[in-house]
Amino acid sequence: MATAKVEAGAAGHGAEPRGKRTDAGEATYLIAVAEALWEEMERDEKVFMLGEDIGVYGGAFKVTEGFIERFGATRVMDTPIAEETIVGMAVGAAMEGLRPVAEFQYSDFMSSGFDEITTVLARYHYRTGVRLPVVLRAPSGGMVRASNFHSINPEPWFAYTGGIKIMCPAFPSDAKGLLKSAIRDDNPSIFLEHKWIYRRIKEVVSEDPDFLVPIGKAEVKRAGDDATIVTYGAMVHKALEAADTLAAKGISVEVVDLRTVYPIDEETVLRSIEKTSRALVLYESYRFLGIGAEVAAVIAERAFQHLDAPVMRLAPPNIPVPFSPTLEDAFLPGVADIERAVDELSAW
Amino acid sequence: MATAKVEAGAAGHGAEPRGKRTDAGEATYLIAVAEALWEEMERDEKVFMLGEDIGVYGGAFKVTEGFIERFGATRVMDTPIAEETIVGMAVGAAMEGLRPVAEFQYSDFMSSGFDEITTVLARYHYRTGVRLPVVLRAPSGGMVRASNFHSINPEPWFAYTGGIKIMCPAFPSDAKGLLKSAIRDDNPSIFLEHKWIYRRIKEVVSEDPDFLVPIGKAEVKRAGDDATIVTYGAMVHKALEAADTLAAKGISVEVVDLRTVYPIDEETVLRSIEKTSRALVLYESYRFLGIGAEVAAVIAERAFQHLDAPVMRLAPPNIPVPFSPTLEDAFLPGVADIERAVDELSAW
Amino acid sequence: MATKTQKVDARKRPLTDDRLREMLHTLKLCRYFDERMEALYRQGRLPGAIYSGRGQEGTHVGVASALRADDSLFPTHRDLSAQLTKGLDLPRVMAQFWGRIDGYLRGRDGNSHIGDWQGNRTFAVISHLPIAYPVAVGAALAYKLAGDSRVAMAICGDGSTSNGRWHEAINTSAIHRLPVVWVVNNNQFAYSTPNTLEFTTPTIAERAVAYGIPGVRVDGGEVLEVYEAAREAVERARSGGGPTLIESVSLRWRGHAGHDPATYVPAEMLEDYMANHDPVKNFEEYLLAEGAVNKEDVEAIQQRVEAAFDEGYEYAQASPFPETGDVTKGQWVEDGYWEADPGRGGGTEAP
Amino acid sequence: MATKTQKVDARKRPLTDDRLREMLHTLKLCRYFDERMEALYRQGRLPGAIYSGRGQEGTHVGVASALRADDSLFPTHRDLSAQLTKGLDLPRVMAQFWGRIDGYLRGRDGNSHIGDWQGNRTFAVISHLPIAYPVAVGAALAYKLAGDSRVAMAICGDGSTSNGRWHEAINTSAIHRLPVVWVVNNNQFAYSTPNTLEFTTPTIAERAVAYGIPGVRVDGGEVLEVYEAAREAVERARSGGGPTLIESVSLRWRGHAGHDPATYVPAEMLEDYMANHDPVKNFEEYLLAEGAVNKEDVEAIQQRVEAAFDEGYEYAQASPFPETGDVTKGQWVEDGYWEADPGRGGGTEAP
Ligand SMILES: Cc1ncc(C[n+]2csc(CCOP(=O)(O)OP(=O)(O)O)c2C)c(N)n1
Ligand SMILES: Cc1ncc(C[n+]2csc(CCOP(=O)(O)OP(=O)(O)O)c2C)c(N)n1
Ligand SMILES: [Mg+2]
Ligand SMILES: [Mg+2]
Numbered sequence A, B: 001m002a003t004a005k006v007e008a009g010a011a012g013h014g015a016e017p018r019g020k021r022t023d024a025g026e027a028t029y030l031i032a033v034a035e036a037l038w039e040e041m042e043r044d045e046k047v048f049m050l051g052e053d054i055g056v057y058g059g060a061f062k063v064t065e066g067f068i069e070r071f072g073a074t075r076v077m078d079t080p081i082a083e084e085t086i087v088g089m090a091v092g093a094a095m096e097g098l099r100p101v102a103e104f105q106y107s108d109f110m111s112s113g114f115d116e117i118t119t120v121l122a123r124y125h126y127r128t129g130v131r132l133p134v135v136l137r138a139p140s141g142g143m144v145r146a147s148n149f150h151s152i153n154p155e156p157w158f159a160y161t162g163g164i165k166i167m168c169p170a171f172p173s174d175a176k177g178l179l180k181s182a183i184r185d186d187n188p189s190i191f192l193e194h195k196w197i198y199r200r201i202k203e204v205v206s207e208d209p210d211f212l213v214p215i216g217k218a219e220v221k222r223a224g225d226d227a228t229i230v231t232y233g234a235m236v237h238k239a240l241e242a243a244d245t246l247a248a249k250g251i252s253v254e255v256v257d258l259r260t261v262y263p264i265d266e267e268t269v270l271r272s273i274e275k276t277s278r279a280l281v282l283y284e285s286y287r288f289l290g291i292g293a294e295v296a297a298v299i300a301e302r303a304f305q306h307l308d309a310p311v312m313r314l315a316p317p318n319i320p321v322p323f324s325p326t327l328e329d330a331f332l333p334g335v336a337d338i339e340r341a342v343d344e345l346s347a348w
Numbered sequence C, D: 001m002a003t004k005t006q007k008v009d010a011r012k013r014p015l016t017d018d019r020l021r022e023m024l025h026t027l028k029l030c031r032y033f034d035e036r037m038e039a040l041y042r043q044g045r046l047p048g049a050i051y052s053g054r055g056q057e058g059t060h061v062g063v064a065s066a067l068r069a070d071d072s073l074f075p076t077h078r079d080l081s082a083q084l085t086k087g088l089d090l091p092r093v094m095a096q097f098w099g100r101i102d103g104y105l106r107g108r109d110g111n112s113h114i115g116d117w118q119g120n121r122t123f124a125v126i127s128h129l130p131i132a133y134p135v136a137v138g139a140a141l142a143y144k145l146a147g148d149s150r151v152a153m154a155i156c157g158d159g160s161t162s163n164g165r166w167h168e169a170i171n172t173s174a175i176h177r178l179p180v181v182w183v184v185n186n187n188q189f190a191y192s193t194p195n196t197l198e199f200t201t202p203t204i205a206e207r208a209v210a211y212g213i214p215g216v217r218v219d220g221g222e223v224l225e226v227y228e229a230a231r232e233a234v235e236r237a238r239s240g241g242g243p244t245l246i247e248s249v250s251l252r253w254r255g256h257a258g259h260d261p262a263t264y265v266p267a268e269m270l271e272d273y274m275a276n277h278d279p280v281k282n283f284e285e286y287l288l289a290e291g292a293v294n295k296e297d298v299e300a301i302q303q304r305v306e307a308a309f310d311e312g313y314e315y316a317q318a319s320p321f322p323e324t325g326d327v328t329k330g331q332w333v334e335d336g337y338w339e340a341d342p343g344r345g346g347g348t349e350a351p
Helices: A004-009 A028-043 A067-071 A084-093 A107-122 A124-128 A156-160 A172-184 A235-250 A264-276 A293-302 A325-331 A335-347 B004-008 B029-043 B067-071 B083-095 B107-121 B124-128 B155-161 B172-184 B234-250 B268-274 B291-302 B325-331 B333-347 C017-044 C059-064 C079-086 C090-097 C132-146 C164-175 C205-211 C223-238 C267-276 C279-290 C295-318 D015-040 D059-062 D080-086 D090-097 D130-146 D164-175 D205-211 D223-238 D267-276 D279-290 D295-318
Strands: A026-028 A046-050 A074-076 A099-103 A135-142 A166-169 A191-192 A202-204 A218-222 A225-233 A253-257 A261-264 A279-282 A313-314 B025-026 B047-051 B076-078 B101-105 B136-138 B165-167 B189-194 B203-206 B218-222 B227-231 B254-257 B260-262 B281-282 B312-314 C072-075 C154-159 C181-185 C214-219 C244-249 D072-074 D150-157 D178-186 D213-221 D244-249
Touching: A026 A172, A028 A046, A028 A067, A028 A172, A046 A084, A067 A074, A084 A099, A084 A107, A084 C132, A084 C164, A107 A156, A107 A191, A107 B107, A124 A253, A135 A172, A156 A166, A156 A191, A156 A261, A156 B004, A156 B155, A156 D164, A166 A172, A172 A191, A172 A202, A202 A325, A202 B172, A218 A235, A218 A264, A225 A235, A225 A264, A225 A335, A235 A253, A235 A279, A235 A335, A235 C090, A253 A264, A264 A293, A264 B291, A264 C059, A279 A293, A279 A335, A279 B254, A293 A313, A293 B076, A293 B291, A293 B312, A313 A335, A313 B291, B025 B029, B025 B172, B029 B047, B029 B067, B029 B189, B047 B083, B047 B268, B047 C181, B047 C279, B067 B076, B083 B101, B083 B107, B083 D164, B107 B136, B107 B155, B107 B189, B107 D130, B136 D130, B155 B165, B155 B189, B155 B260, B155 B291, B165 B172, B172 B189, B172 B203, B218 B268, B218 C072, B227 B234, B227 B268, B227 B291, B227 B333, B234 B254, B234 B281, B254 B268, B260 B333, B268 B291, B268 C267, B268 D059, B281 B291, B291 B312, B312 B333, C017 C059, C017 C079, C017 C090, C017 C223, C017 C279, C017 C295, C059 C079, C059 C181, C059 C223, C059 C244, C059 C279, C072 C079, C072 C132, C090 C295, C132 C154, C132 C164, C132 C181, C164 C181, C164 C205, C164 D164, C181 C223, C205 C214, C205 C244, C214 C223, C223 C244, C223 C279, C279 C295, D015 D059, D015 D080, D015 D090, D015 D223, D015 D279, D015 D295, D059 D080, D059 D178, D059 D223, D059 D244, D059 D279, D072 D080, D072 D130, D080 D090, D130 D150, D130 D164, D164 D178, D164 D205, D178 D223, D205 D213, D205 D244, D213 D223, D223 D244, D223 D279, D279 D295
Parallel strands: A046 A074, A046 A099, A099 A135, A135 A191, A166 A191, A225 A253, A225 A279, A279 A313, B047 B076, B047 B101, B101 B136, B136 B189, B165 B189, B227 B254, B227 B281, B281 B312, C072 C154, C154 C181, C181 C244, C214 C244, D072 D150, D150 D178, D178 D244, D213 D244
Antiparallel strands: A026 A202, A166 A261, A218 A253, B025 B203, B165 B260, B218 B254
16 A cells, blocks of 8 residues: 555645656656657647646646647646536537547546536537547546545546546556557547556556557456456556465466456456456445446356356445545555455355 | 327426326325425425426426425525536535425436535535435436436436435335435435336325335335346336236246435345346446446345346446437337346246 | 627618528528427427527527638527528428438437537537537637637527536636637526526626626617627637627527426516517518518518428428437447448338 | 725724734734644655645635634635634644544545534535535525524635636525625635636626625735625625625745645745735734734744644644544444544554
8 A cells, every 4th residue: 555655745746747767768657648648749730738737837747747848838728727618628629620638637526527528528429420539637546645535536427428438547558558549539538547556657668659559458467267356447556466475375366457447348358257267356446336346247247157256346435535544545455355355256 | 118299298397287196095206206395395494495497487397386385485496507506505505404405407417516416415424424414306217208418317426426325216105205215314315206207107105294215225016936127217117017028928027126226225136136046137227337237246246156147237328318219219128128138037 | 898788780780681681581480490390399299399499589590690601609409590590401400300310410319409510510409508608618719729710609598607617618718818709698587587596787798897808788689789799799709809798688488498388477578578579570670661671572581481391391201210220329430320321211100 | 786896994993902912823823833734744744735825824814703603614725724713623633634533524534625514614625626615605595594694604716716616606695695705815826827817807806796796805915904804794794785705815825735836936926925915924013013912922922823733733643543444434324423432443653
């Protein structure tokens, strides 16, 4: 879980600059996101960004640091605190052929623009055939001691609504490749950047300007035979951590990273269950009707004859993310909880 | 499905008065809702209503017809078209000890008040211990040719959020008893009135001023042995219709009406599955992350050893409710679809 | 910046007689369409809902006439007359009302929730009020970024001004001086709710002060007065002068929707407006007095209008319903539904 | 109705020397608390975030001093000084910052997202802006329905005025002439965004015109000027005169939050405000000049303040964290969590 230093830095984003790739070419998730935006802005002048404090300040998490100097204030637009209008503007600009990328300062504030997202953006193409290549970006998720107004996982609200592709990458390469795909996609998308991952996870990321990761495809991040953990976002890293310790105990766990949570890649999930016959669905969105509820229902419906155990779920309760570190740790699934759940599954 | 006359009357609510009980004491769902409001307004002067056109006009569906004459404009308050503020007002009034019942003209417009509902109303008690006895009422659901802006099923958005009890009654008695319980409950609730049921379903309804139906309890509306249909709202009536024809074919179906969709009554559902070993989850909210996704996940997790067949789901796709009658019929699960699904289940 | 409400002198800039006659034709078309559709609704021959714009044609025709074909219009459920003025094709509009495949939205949406973005640059109406206002800001932003001279115009009702989106959109457009015209069709009621329960100022136009933009209040019963105010506002927007707020006052002659008898509207008020503020009658009389038309012209226009309606009705009834197999198509661009011709095998029998 | 921004003469109605001294104490307490907490944050000894209100104490103390104990206050993340003025207990406030069970919210929320409804009638701050404005309308409505003389006061920042809720809440309160005071703490920036990108009018106060209510603009560097404007507004609300909009102008001396160096604020501007518009210094000098206090009094106040902080700090460190077993409790009223004393076995070691 988060360290004391991180607690102090909880909302302590933005102090430090975005940073650079290491000499070995490793990029943090934060840098990978920024590179995707920069490359697409360079490639296509129809791409522009709007949001609160993304220009002069460079964004609450410094993702867009330096963009206004390169692309100017018309393509890097600081907006008033008016989320409904930020989304509406993105829709209107897209209707006129632009490719807007709107930043929410935190995914928590997507509820403040909810009506334009769910009533206009999500439905307009089905109703009219007009293309809305809009990307809504937002830092999401907890584990950084930022309390319930800066830690939400909004993806189930929008997955239920339909009409918008939703990505929740766990690794820098997936973040860069999926964001570039989203910007090039003619459908609306919501791209959620997990703030716990931003500066923690780094890896070598492609510098090919056309490096893309396909939307709607899950990926097996670790192969295994005894049980499958289906997960996404920050929980992927918890799952991999647990898989290590379980391996030591002789339990071989396969970790499937959904990467895109709407629509979901049922085939990759089912292929894994057919192999392992045991499924743990792990997710940071709330247990009741979080993304994992759909995943579990799909497995129960389509992999019934392959299952040797009930489809288990591990996720936080449907309550506001609490501030106090003792409470937030109890609220979130931890590595130990995951190991316990897999043990239970294996006992069947 | 809906008849031609109904089509003409799609948004053709409000023309006719609310009507009266039959001499046999039967009340429509619409009358049952109005009686619940009237009795609770009489019983407790802290109860008051606010919403658009609920006063002089009596509400878009005439639920509050005659209320302003009896209770006056301060307890039956016509508001501006400002849903965020309607919800905020209800919260503020509740903080000061009142028991507000706010009407949304259609549940579709709950997205316009989404932030105050999910960020303030849903979380405040957990954060502070302050009680918010607020009821948000809204006509919901399709099947009346009212198209996608007047047919939505919003309950999964709020069930995911947590902190608010959500009721979707299918019968007049449940509507009256649950609404009275919601008004007396010290927690926030969302009460969804299915507009297809309003004037269609009538039954004898208790006139006991303290007639209450417990929140959070499902009910078996029809007993059966071969398969269970877990459903709620208007789909309960489709399920019962299908159960009749299936009975003729010798398939005995049990119909479980959730009545409250958050939290859900897992025990009643599981008891039925233990008996029938076959589950069809039928729901009008969208398939992906609609209420049934959670129900299916719960069954898969807790009734695994009792299942003789996969947990099947029948629900509309996650697209805007289409206007054209051919499309809306194809969009919604019909009685024939239900029969087909149960046949499939029984084949296992 | 002058934000006091000003009386516009419509005579200052007369249109050509052809334009004036065309305007009369549009006014009469909208009026006749509105009346006939209500009659069909009452007979139970029209599915879904209707939101009559009767009595407000001066507002709708006046503002939309000030737009170029490549300007965009963002209307509400009430503003079908503005969309007809912008150029929508009557038969396809009627096909939409009957849920047919030849409607602009292929039967996916109904009644006045219509739009023709690809053709006439009108936004497909969304119920939620005034949800298109922020979208118009985005279109105007695109025009400014492209550096071209196009203009966006959005319409909403008096009641919609009490919604937060109304404030956000106007404020944001004012900050960036975007080429947009904000129209409020003040028909004095929001469903059953009167102006006095929607806002406190004597006029809506004067609220432009809060955004530092010009506000104009005009008589919706006088189409030329409305037109002139809209023309000025559009010109201002085109020339980089930023947004304008136009309040056009009329009365909603009919109920909120077809089902609503609107008994809450004072009878004298209604009589007064129908007698003295009828935009169609007033304009017809004006053109006759000016000699721009004679009785025969008016007769001819009326016949043209009625013929067009009957033709549209036949077209709609003959158009098939969408094919049920297409219901899930068009959710994603890549499924190609909107690029191909839709199936026409849905038949004309309502299920 | 006079809606022009008016200079308030603070001398008109002087407070008793005791009240004046108490005000100085509160100002100094807020200033010292703000400085010490930032220092602890920089040392990494404070979890979560801090939103400094430094330089704006004149606004916070001025408006909150005009309220009765039974009046309600709806603040934002920036307005902790207003909550302290309303009566919040420093040790419990600090326990909240450290996530402890003795914080007002039992560790469930942090930093200035605090409130004490049951006690001091302050709303527990919610980040989303300005989401408490509509809630204040509801409280004011309850006072009007109850026919009592209580008043609700809500505060938000300059940037929050561009959000739709700001418009909806003020408009609705004006329609029903509710007993509410709308305060805008114009510290001239919304995070990094200056006034010029938030609205177009020279002042925020003049936007009151759009709601037909009085608007007043005061100097946040002069606590008595702010107090007098607030007192008038509260009196108006109490006596059925409806809402008032108060804009109090200052500058945010520090960054948006602890992490923000705020390099976007012009250095000269900051120097000018710190030198000439320091509400604490100005008021202290005024009281010394008036002879309401002498140097020794000021010293004593400062010592009292520092002692209170140290005491609060010790209290917070000694208070246990919430018990992990309680995490799901308090979701529903019937689980009784908020009626009983919470478990105190959580220890004082951060995990
Ligand atoms: C956000 C929202 N809330 C409620 C409604 C329901 N509704 C439809 S029309 C209407 C009245 C609109 O009044 P006004 O803005 O004056 O427009 P008019 O219908 O008079 O042209 C209402 C409340 C809606 N469409 N949108
Ligand atoms: C609806 C919403 N969007 C975005 C944010 C993120 N945010 C937090 S504070 C802030 C700036 C607020 O500026 P202002 O209203 O002037 O208040 P101040 O912080 O200056 O007191 C922003 C954008 C938020 N809290 N709420
Ligand atoms: Mg109106
Ligand atoms: Mg500010």
